Amino acid sequence: MARAQGARAQMALAFETVYGTPPAGGFTKMPFASTTLGAEQPLLNSELLGYGRDPLAPIKDAVTADGDVVVPLDAEAFGFWLKAAFGAPTTTGTGPWTHEFQSGSWTLPSLSIETGMPEVPRYAMYSGCVLDQINWQMQRSGLLTATARLVAQGETVATTTSAGTPAALELKRFGHFNGSITRNGSALGSVVSADITYANNLDRIETIRSDGRIDGADPSIAALTGSIEVRFADSTLVTQAINGDPCELEFAYVLPSGESFTFTVHAVYLPRPRIEISGPQGVQATFDWQAARDSVVGRMCTATLINDIEVY
Helix, strand or coil: CCCCCHHHCEEEEEECCCCCCCCCCCCEECCCCEECCEEECCEECCCCCCCCCCCCCCEECCCEEEEEEEEECECCCHHHHHHHHHCCCEEECCCCEEEEEECCCCCCCCEEEEEEECCCCEEEEEEEEEEEEEEEEECCCCCCEEEEEEEECEEEEECCCCCCCCECCCCCECCHHHEEEEECCEECCCEEEEEEEEECCEEEECCCCCCCCCCEEEECCCEEEEEEEEECCCCHHHHHHHHCCCEEEEEEEECCCCCEEEEEEEEEECCCCCCCCCCCCCCEEEEEEEECCCCCCCCCEEEEEEECCCCC
16 A cells, blocks of 8 residues: 655646636646645534533534645746745746746735645645745755745645646756845845745635635735844944834845846835844844835835746
């Protein structure tokens, strides 16, 4: 008897034309490290009395379908997650193509995501997936991954795939070694680590339905937050925090082959940090920053991906 193994698991996704309806084709095979995407339906204990000490049968509650997907930051597949986070990009060029994703869209695309365990076999299709949050860290070493948090409408399980033969992508993965951070166009030195979190803050439409599913997930006021941990070498960031002025931070990755990913936060506000001397080692300061809409650019952030994919 075959047993499920994560090493054989697979994932494919496609954008939906109608929310909650998986498309007939157009799926793309996705690289991923792990996922908690799934549906659950809890049971409600019976509160009725008069039948003795033993409880009556429980009843089913509403269905909740959501979870996280840990994916690599790469030059091609990551564009699908950026489209889910920000909406369709503006694409220019003739190859390589430049895809510019902008924050502030009131409508977000929905996806159908199928996870498969062929040895069981079990293929779970999650329809109506909308990206709620995406997060990643910058550091000196280690594997570079992002965590995408999704809200789905529901799950359908089958013994055969509904994604057909998904299109394959060439994996061109970014690493921490390819990363850099600039502040107002100049390199930001002494950075130990950085954390970036973009959230759409989805509002689940929990209407009364016979299937217990949600009607949709609408984006509310977005949030872009993070932290920067730096070796305390000068007072540039502290002075900005005290004055209350914003700055532009740019987090970028560039491969030797020319592909790149640049995430520009146009108006970053820094809190005044506590500067602690905890011992004989170097002194570090952590800035838990927040971003806001820049009045000149007209948005909060811009994600630019340059690769060989013509259309997302």
